Amino acid sequence: MNLPNQLTVSRFFLTIGFVVAMSTGWRGGYTVALVLFVLAAITDYADGKIARKYGLITDFGKLMDPLVDKIMVAGAFICLIPAVPEVLPPWAVVVIISREFLITGLRLLAVSKGVVLPAESIGKHKTGWQIVTVVFFLFVLSAREWGGLGLPPEWLEASLGYAGRGLVAVALGLTLYSGLGYLWRNWGLIKP
Numbered sequence: 001m002n003l004p005n006q007l008t009v010s011r012f013f014l015t016i017g018f019v020v021a022m023s024t025g026w027r028g029g030y031t032v033a034l035v036l037f038v039l040a041a042i043t044d045y046a047d048g049k050i051a052r053k054y055g056l057i058t059d060f061g062k063l064m065d066p067l068v069d070k071i072m073v074a075g076a077f078i079c080l081i082p083a084v085p086e087v088l089p090p091w092a093v094v095v096i097i098s099r100e101f102l103i104t105g106l107r108l109l110a111v112s113k114g115v116v117l118p119a120e121s122i123g124k125h126k127t128g129w130q131i132v133t134v135v136f137f138l139f140v141l142s143a144r145e146w147g148g149l150g151l152p153p154e155w156l157e158a159s160l161g162y163a164g165r166g167l168v169a170v171a172l173g174l175t176l177y178s179g180l181g182y183l184w185r186n187w188g189l190i191k192p
Contacts, residue, residue, distance in 0.1 A: 002056045007047035008065050014040040015072045022079035030083070030141035037138055040072050041131045066107075066119070069127065070100045076134040084137055087164040092172050096130065099179035106182070110189050117186060126174040133167040140164070 001009070014036050021033040047065060051057045077093040103123075110117045140160045183190075 004047040004051035004056050005058060005061050007043040008061060008068050011040045011043040011072060012068045015075050019075050019079055027145060030138060030145050034138035034142045037076060037134060044069055070104065073130050074100060080137050083141055084164065087160060088168055092168055095172060096175050099175050103179060103182055106186060113189060122178040126178045129171045129174050133171045136167055137164060
């Protein structure tokens with residue numbers, strides 16, 4: 001197994017650790033989750049970069065890299081719902097995860113017809129904003145765990161409300177835009 005594929009597999013295990021850290025309820029859990037998620041996001045960037053630069057693209061990587069990305073993002077948003085329910089409504093998470101499943105289904109349909117649908121730049125921007133949104137929430141939750149890290153509590157809560165809602169809106173908008181655009185451009189694969 002080459003290095004990019006090892007990074008992909010490590011991201012899966014980092015995601016499992018992240019979910020465990022988010023679910024424990026012990027002091028420091030959000031901080032551990034933040035560190036694990038950031039490491040997973042770094043591996044997401046690194047595996048693709050290394051694979052393209054050194055010609056290490058494999059069938060395993062083509063299949064597992066996007067699948068593990070979706071598991072990482074879906075797991076993060078699902079775990080954040082009970083942590084920040086006032087800012088992250090469940091319906092927004094359902095929309096984000098539904099888009100990921102629909103596009104994965106479209107790609108599988110394309111493969112069955114001998115067509116490979118590459119990732120688009122808007123999809124990469126969407127993923128980037130989703131990751132930024134998750135990291136922001138995890139940072140605020142981690143700061144809360146440690147008494148605000150010297151930040152005034154009202155500032156922390158205001159940033160969670162305003163910036164958090166703004167980031168969710170951007171991530172949700174890009175998710176819908178990229179998903180609908182991808183479906184529109186590849187509609188020929190769906191219609192009879």
